[in-house]
Amino acid sequence: MNRTTVEVPLPTRRSTIQLARRLAPTLAGGDLVILSGPLGSGKTFFTRALSRALGLPASVRVTSPTFTLVHEYATSVPLAHADLYRIQRPEEVRELGLDAMRDDGWLVVAEWAEPYRALLGGDALLIRFTLDPRAALLSALGPRWEPVVGALGQTTAACPRTCSRSARR
Ligand SMILES: Nc1ncnc2c1ncn2[C@@H]1O[C@H](COP(=O)(O)OP(=O)(O)O)[C@@H](O)[C@H]1O
Numbered sequence: 001m002n003r004t005t006v007e008v009p010l011p012t013r014r015s016t017i018q019l020a021r022r023l024a025p026t027l028a029g030g031d032l033v034i035l036s037g038p039l040g041s042g043k044t045f046f047t048r049a050l051s052r053a054l055g056l057p058a059s060v061r062v063t064s065p066t067f068t069l070v071h072e073y074a075t076s077v078p079l080a081h082a083d084l085y086r087i088q089r090p091e092e093v094r095e096l097g098l099d100a101m102r103d104d105g106w107l108v109v110a111e112w113a114e115p116y117r118a119l120l121g122g123d124a125l126l127i128r129f130t131l132d133p134r135a136a137l138l139s140a141l142g143p144r145w146e147p148v149v150g151a152l153g154q155t156t157a158a159c160p161r162t163c164s165r166s167a168r169r
């Protein structure tokens with residue numbers, strides 16, 4: 001399958017925040033965003049930035065749901081942040097009911113969810129974070145995501161790694 005993939009360099013935390021801000025307006029209830037990449041590569045940091053970009057006040061803390069598995073936020077599009085790192089069996093994913101939450105209009109952002117994509121309801125935006133160098137590889141898994149990833153590729157090309165501070169504001 002020929003799928004659209006775009007690489008966005010993330011040399012600074014600020015660039016990760018900017019990626020979240022660019023992506024936020026394109027997200028809707030029912031969407032699934034899968035975050036993968038090694039520990040410390042920025043999956044939770046990105047989700048926090050996304051929550052802020054979706055209107056979550058700074059007074060509400062966004063922490064890793066590693067033990068609680070799912071955190072819910074009253075963002076402009078209601079956001080469920082899941083971390084499936086500790087999941088041992090696919091049935092545990094089913095029991096979380098994230099696919100039903102999608103049906104109910106939640107935006108589901110799930111760390112370590114790549115193996116469970118089908119259980120979570122298919123079509124997804126996959127963001128793979130790398131550490132050395134820090135970057136995000138965004139892949140459209142399904143037609144809904146092709147234009148989103150394509151547009152991000154264009155804005156990235158218009159404002160590459162070297163673009164000036166003022167242009168990035
Ligand atoms: N460009 C960057 N993007 C995201 N996080 C960064 C970046 N540079 C440094 N960091 C730091 O890396 C860490 C990422 O941690 P976290 O988001 O919890 O990772 P993960 O959820 O992937 O395990 C944070 O401490 C963050 O401040």
Ligand SMILES: [Mg+2]
Pocket residue numbers: 043044064083111
């Ligand atoms: Mg995390």
